[in-house]
Amino acid sequence: MSTYGLALSSFEESGAAHIAALLRGLRDEAAHWRLDDEAKADLVLVNADSVWGHMSWLKLIGAGRHAVACSAKAAGTGLRDTRLSLDLPVQADALVRVLEQVRVRLGETPQATRPAPTQTQAKAFAQPSSMAGIASSRAATETGAEASVADWLLDGAAMAPLLVEADGCSLLLDPQTDRWYGASALRPQTPLLARPLSSARQPAPGVLAAARAVGGQPLSRLRWFVALSAHPGAFPDGADANSRLRLTRWPEIEREFPRHFRIATALMRQPATPAAIAEQIGGDVADVADFARACQALGILEILPPAA
Numbered sequence: 149m150s151t152y153g154l155a156l157s158s159f160e161e162s163g164a165a166h167i168a169a170l171l172r173g174l175r176d177e178a179a180h181w182r183l184d185d186e187a188k189a190d191l192v193l194v195n196a197d198s199v200w201g202h203m204s205w206l207k208l209i210g211a212g213r214h215a216v217a218c219s220a221k222a223a224g225t226g227l228r229d230t231r232l233s234l235d236l237p238v239q240a241d242a243l244v245r246v247l248e249q250v251r252v253r254l255g256e257t258p259q260a261t262r263p264a265p266t267q268t269q270a271k272a273f274a275q276p277s278s279m280a281g282i283a284s285s286r287a288a289t290e291t292g293a294e295a296s297v298a299d300w301l302l303d304g305a306a307m308a309p310l311l312v313e314a315d316g317c318s319l320l321l322d323p324q325t326d327r328w329y330g331a332s333a334l335r336p337q338t339p340l341l342a343r344p345l346s347s348a349r350q351p352a353p354g355v356l357a358a359a360r361a362v363g364g365q366p367l368s369r370l371r372w373f374v375a376l377s378a379h380p381g382a383f384p385d386g387a388d389a390n391s392r393l394r395l396t397r398w399p400e401i402e403r404e405f406p407r408h409f410r411i412a413t414a415l416m417r418q419p420a421t422p423a424a425i426a427e428q429i430g431g432d433v434a435d436v437a438d439f440a441r442a443c444q445a446l447g448i449l450e451i452l453p454p455a456a
């Protein structure tokens with residue numbers, strides 16, 4: 149059985165002791181983790197509400213480390229990687245979910261006991277070639293429509309690799325290594341991302357191994373594109389027309405969207421409303437909202453209340 153290092157960063161002594169006590173009481177999951185130094189730990193929990201916590205978390209994410217932002221602040225503040233985050237004070241069940249997700253990313257299947265699947269889920273899992281039961285989509289649940297590959301990607305609960313093929317094109321999504329494999333440009337992925345989840349399948353082991361050997365692109369790049377296109381003109385979650393927006397770090401600007409350089413520059417300069425940013429760059433509010441929403445999916449957007 150593999151064990152992994154867990155470090156706590158920017159926590160006061162009482163907060164660190166609380167998490168250590170939770171870890172000791174997790175039974176099955178505790179056997180996979182040991183407290184370790186931040187420099188060599190496989191996972192770092194960061195108190196993002198501390199003075200230097202937010203900066204520490206950004207540095208860890210930027211270095212490609214597995215890091216979890218722990219915050220008592222509302223979601224959508226830009227202090228979270230929405231796929232890996234914890235509310236403060238940390239609760240045992242939430243800690244288990246995050247630790248399981250990270251172990252999957254590190255290449256191990258979670259062993260913790262899960263609730264028995266429903267009859268519908270059991271049928272989905274009984275078909276190895278179908279991915280319909282791997283992750284539920286919030287969007288599909290709300291509308292009653294079948295989940296798409298894009299919904300699956302944005303949901304954040306995806307763990308197993310997914311292969312999408314249509315019209316001679318293919319897209320392989322690999323959450324375990326946080327990479328995707330396919331044509332380098334983003335726009336050509338649109339038809340594949342729009343396909344229903346039921347049409348996708350698990351890749352054969354040989355196909356997956358060959359793709360990993362060649363190397364792919366960060367899954368965050370594709371997730372950014374999906375969020376950009378998901379709800380055209382809609383403001384980021386937790387924001388409205390009067391909210392002030394700011395980027396917490398410079399994003400990787402896609403060459404396919406040249407206008408985003410001007411939007412990013414304005415968002416880095418100082419917090420401002422979407423309308424004010426659009427006026428600065430001579431663009432549309434909808435373009436600003438789309439770009440901000442995409443950056444929120446990467447955890448690099450800060451949403452501030454209206455100026456006094």
